[in-house]
Amino acid sequence: MSKIMEPEIIGNPNNLPIIKATSNFSATAVIDGNPYLPGNAEHPGGFPGWKASNVFYRQIRNLQIDVTNVPANSSVQCIHWPTSQATSLQNIVFHMSQASGNQHQGVFVEDGSGGFMSDLTFNGGQNAAFFGNQQFTVRNFTINNANNAINMAWDWGWTFKSMTINNCSVGLNITNISPSEQTVGSATFIDSNINDTPIGVLTSHALDTTFTNSSLVLENVKLSNVRTAVQGVGNTTLLVGTGTSGTKSIEGWAQGHSYTPDGPSSISGSIPAFSRPQALLDGDKYYERSKPQYADQSAEQFTSVRSAGAKGDGVTDDYQALQDHIIRAADTGRIVFIDAGVYKITKTLYIPKESKIVGEAYPVIMSSGSFFANMDSPQPVVQVGQRGEEGCVEWSDTIVATQGAQPGAIAIQWNLVSSEKPSGMWDVHVRIGGFAGSQMQLADCPATPDVATPTGPINKSCVGAHTSMHVTTGVRGLYLENVWLWTADHDLDDATFTNITVYAGRGLNMQAERNVWLVGTSVEHHSLYQYQLANTRAVFMGQVQSETAYYQPNPDASLPFTPSAELLDPQFSSSCNNVTGQCSGWGLRILDSQDIGVYGAACSFPYQEDCQKGILSIEGSQTQNIGIYNLNTVGASSMIDMDGSSVANASDNVNVFTDTIAVFKLQPEPRAAPSNTPSISA
Numbered sequence: 001m002s003k004i005m006e007p008e009i010i011g012n013p014n015n016l017p018i019i020k021a022t023s024n025f026s027a028t029a030v031i032d033g034n035p036y037l038p039g040n041a042e043h044p045g046g047f048p049g050w051k052a053s054n055v056f057y058r059q060i061r062n063l064q065i066d067v068t069n070v071p072a073n074s075s076v077q078c079i080h081w082p083t084s085q086a087t088s089l090q091n092i093v094f095h096m097s098q099a100s101g102n103q104h105q106g107v108f109v110e111d112g113s114g115g116f117m118s119d120l121t122f123n124g125g126q127n128a129a130f131f132g133n134q135q136f137t138v139r140n141f142t143i144n145n146a147n148n149a150i151n152m153a154w155d156w157g158w159t160f161k162s163m164t165i166n167n168c169s170v171g172l173n174i175t176n177i178s179p180s181e182q183t184v185g186s187a188t189f190i191d192s193n194i195n196d197t198p199i200g201v202l203t204s205h206a207l208d209t210t211f212t213n214s215s216l217v218l219e220n221v222k223l224s225n226v227r228t229a230v231q232g233v234g235n236t237t238l239l240v241g242t243g244t245s246g247t248k249s250i251e252g253w254a255q256g257h258s259y260t261p262d263g264p265s266s267i268s269g270s271i272p273a274f275s276r277p278q279a280l281l282d283g284d285k286y287y288e289r290s291k292p293q294y295a296d297q298s299a300e301q302f303t304s305v306r307s308a309g310a311k312g313d314g315v316t317d318d319y320q321a322l323q324d325h326i327i328r329a330a331d332t333g334r335i336v337f338i339d340a341g342v343y344k345i346t347k348t349l350y351i352p353k354e355s356k357i358v359g360e361a362y363p364v365i366m367s368s369g370s371f372f373a374n375m376d377s378p379q380p381v382v383q384v385g386q387r388g389e390e391g392c393v394e395w396s397d398t399i400v401a402t403q404g405a406q407p408g409a410i411a412i413q414w415n416l417v418s419s420e421k422p423s424g425m426w427d428v429h430v431r432i433g434g435f436a437g438s439q440m441q442l443a444d445c446p447a448t449p450d451v452a453t454p455t456g457p458i459n460k461s462c463v464g465a466h467t468s469m470h471v472t473t474g475v476r477g478l479y480l481e482n483v484w485l486w487t488a489d490h491d492l493d494d495a496t497f498t499n500i501t502v503y504a505g506r507g508l509n510m511q512a513e514r515n516v517w518l519v520g521t522s523v524e525h526h527s528l529y530q531y532q533l534a535n536t537r538a539v540f541m542g543q544v545q546s547e548t549a550y551y552q553p554n555p556d557a558s559l560p561f562t563p564s565a566e567l568l569d570p571q572f573s574s575s576c577n578n579v580t581g582q583c584s585g586w587g588l589r590i591l592d593s594q595d596i597g598v599y600g601a602a603c604s605f606p607y608q609e610d611c612q613k614g615i616l617s618i619e620g621s622q623t624q625n626i627g628i629y630n631l632n633t634v635g636a637s638s639m640i641d642m643d644g645s646s647v648a649n650a651s652d653n654v655n656v657f658t659d660t661i662a663v664f665k666l667q668p669e670p671r672a673a674p675s676n677t678p679s680i681s682a
Helices: 319-332
Strands: 008-010 018-020 029-032 058-066 076-080 087-095 104-108 116-123 127-144 148-166 170-174 186-195 199-203 215-224 228-231 237-240 247-259 265-270 302-304 313-317 335-338 342-345 349-351 356-359 364-367 379-384 394-402 409-414 423-432 463-471 476-481 484-487 503-510 514-519 522-524 529-534 537-542 544-547 586-591 594-604 612-614 616-619 624-634 636-642 645-649 659-666
Touching: 029 058, 058 076, 076 087, 087 104, 104 116, 127 594, 148 594, 148 624, 170 186, 186 594, 186 624, 199 215, 215 228, 215 624, 215 659, 228 247, 237 247, 237 265, 319 335, 319 342, 319 349, 364 379, 379 394, 394 409, 409 423, 423 463, 463 484, 484 503, 503 522, 522 529, 529 544, 544 586, 586 594, 616 624, 624 636, 636 659
Parallel strands: 008 058, 018 058, 029 076, 058 087, 076 104, 087 116, 104 127, 116 127, 127 148, 148 170, 148 186, 170 199, 186 215, 199 228, 247 659, 302 335, 313 342, 335 356, 342 364, 349 379, 356 394, 364 394, 379 409, 394 423, 409 463, 423 476, 423 484, 463 503, 476 514, 484 522, 503 529, 514 537, 522 544, 529 586, 537 594, 544 594, 586 616, 594 624, 612 636, 616 636
Antiparallel strands: 215 247, 228 237, 247 265, 624 659, 636 645
């Protein structure tokens, strides 16, 4: 790929095209998502041409890649994919050598800060997948006849769901080098099957250390003919498998540090599985649903917004053309096709029930104007359903953005109730600032770390949004997959990706009644919080990733947004009083909510240590049945706070890159509110 952002390779889902390497193929990969540059003194073996943590908005789907003609002893990758948020691989089949000792790999990832993959099939290979990335979610892999089905080089946290591994030597290999040089932070492996594979999981976690490297959680994993379920250092058996034949189910098993909710306790053994709400399940697994591609629909079922008069030029007000077209399509059962472009709108764009909307090459719906300018009377840019409306919506491959000062803009407001089939958003992203046309780029919103704020003023031209996404009270049945809500910390169209300061108040405000799935989501750089779950229940989260605003604590989280009692905002004006240098927005805040399962979380302050006092807050007397697997934090002295008091210190849970807690559980019964619980709303 010769473009850092927004390239797409999409085949026919009804007849997957085959890309087949010849016997004399000598390149690194059949598809190279980040070609290497020649080596230097620091990187003698070469290095990726683009910094992987800046590689966003790209996808490949509906292909077959065949390297079976390449000699088995030749090193080759089908896809080289060091990427970050808003990237995906979907519905790809990899064909590799099945000879003993072959050097073929399906997907090779050695760097990056996030991403998502699903519906991949691997046949053969030394490593079907070789992974190294900060945090990632992968789902629905089938891996046949590889040596290592999944080989991990390093990570903060990976979530593996719905893996089917057949006839491999090792299912999941997280040994890396040795216990003293372990660079794999954590892995969460759930709802999966391993068959005819001698070793299910291979780990080098050291049981006699205070470090949390190689934290591992297994839940609802079924084995068939797997001799050793988990094998440790020196070929020790940590969890017996089936022996030479038979079946076994792993309800729950973990290694690392545990808080239930007191801790830390070092564990390496069986654990009770989380109490899963039945409404979140499909059989005994968490519900999942791949991005619809409408492969069974004829071309006539799609209707282009350009054909309806929308311009998509970033200048014309396309509100009326889009609105009329979306309503007409929903009424007639057709699928809205948003052609590539930037569609400026000056009023709320309403998406009614039974809408199906798909974008071409990430089209941008961009708010502009005074309608979204009042922080005290916020308005949605895109509104999915009206309060009380029931039905289903499918929406994919679109970016929602704002232009200039929009302090009253709620990028996405979700009101729709889906009592039967859940509604869904796939590859729908919010982007506040940092791109051409946003009027919030380097020249407009430069970072000023050396200017104290206050006393220096907030640049009001750079207050880009009130909220990225609000799921309102009463909502039921919402599935989000590979969704990135991003307030820009740097200018994507600047050659050196220079840091900027753009303000957006709230990330994902989840006030749904119940039944929500967050699969491979990321929320970054909002002032008050990244994720907030308030008065909700029955929520699946995995892997969730957040990052604190780069500019904080200058200003701190109390500026520039006024907390709202209706929105149950955290109250920072009192908690930040007389606090120096550590008062930043929450990565994840859970308030009076129940039945929340977090299957992998990475909450970080950007690459700094002890710059944030707390990063994950659990509050309220009605909060109960909370489970978190493999919580990874960076830059926060307290990993978990409950009702204003720290219950887990980072210094007790040091990992190689992060601080890690393998298992955190809060009892299912409601708790008494402590007398000193701080005020949480204005």
